Amino acid sequence: MLSSIVRRYAQGLLNRVAASLGRMGLTPNALTLIGFLAMCAIALVLAKGYFALGGLLIIAAGIFDALDGSLARLTNQVSKFGAFFDSTTDRFAEGALFLGLLYWFLENGMTFVAYLIYLSLLGSLMVSYARARAEGIGVECKEGLLTRFERITLLVAGLVLSAWFGDLPILAVLVILAIFTNITAIQRVWLVYRAAK
Secondary structure, three states: OOOHHHHHHHHHHHHHHHHHHHHOOOOOOHHHHHHHHHHHHHHHHOOOOHHHHHHHHHHHHHHHHHHHHHHHOOOOOOHHHHHHHHHHHHHHHHHHHHHHHHHHHHOOOOOHHHHHHHHHHHHHHHHHHHHHHHHHOOOOOOOOOHHHHHHHHHHHHHHHHHHHHHOHHHHHHHHHHHHHHHHHHHHHHHHHHHHHH
């Protein structure tokens, strides 16, 4: 997965930043909460139609998503609740971003985009649910075309490119997400089926 490659090359830097934040007294769960609240604020930026700015802010806020795990490992604060809290807020954050987009497109009369956003959000949730449910029956399931990292990367690309090409890039990304998130969920069902046979 693309996320594994990026994390492998960036882990050293993440560890140094996480260590500094730890010395400031921040906890992994605090970083998770800060990242989540930042995503909610970015959703408001998207709702106002500032897509390119929102895309850049998502990159900045996404750093907290990577730092909380690094800080937990460095300070021996890895916990089951921390992992659960991180995963849960990730789902809410993704939903908040889609809600911001939904608001803007509906306010501007582009009601058909609601279907794309619904399918994108449904697929995103099912990708995550498939992994969680697989792990619940003892099967590791991290593979797939569009994991969360790839979904956010595509979304950011569409938002930033809107500065030059208007709504077209984000609409194209929503079409891709609407199709391939659901394909990824089905892919994971197939992978779990094979692993559980």
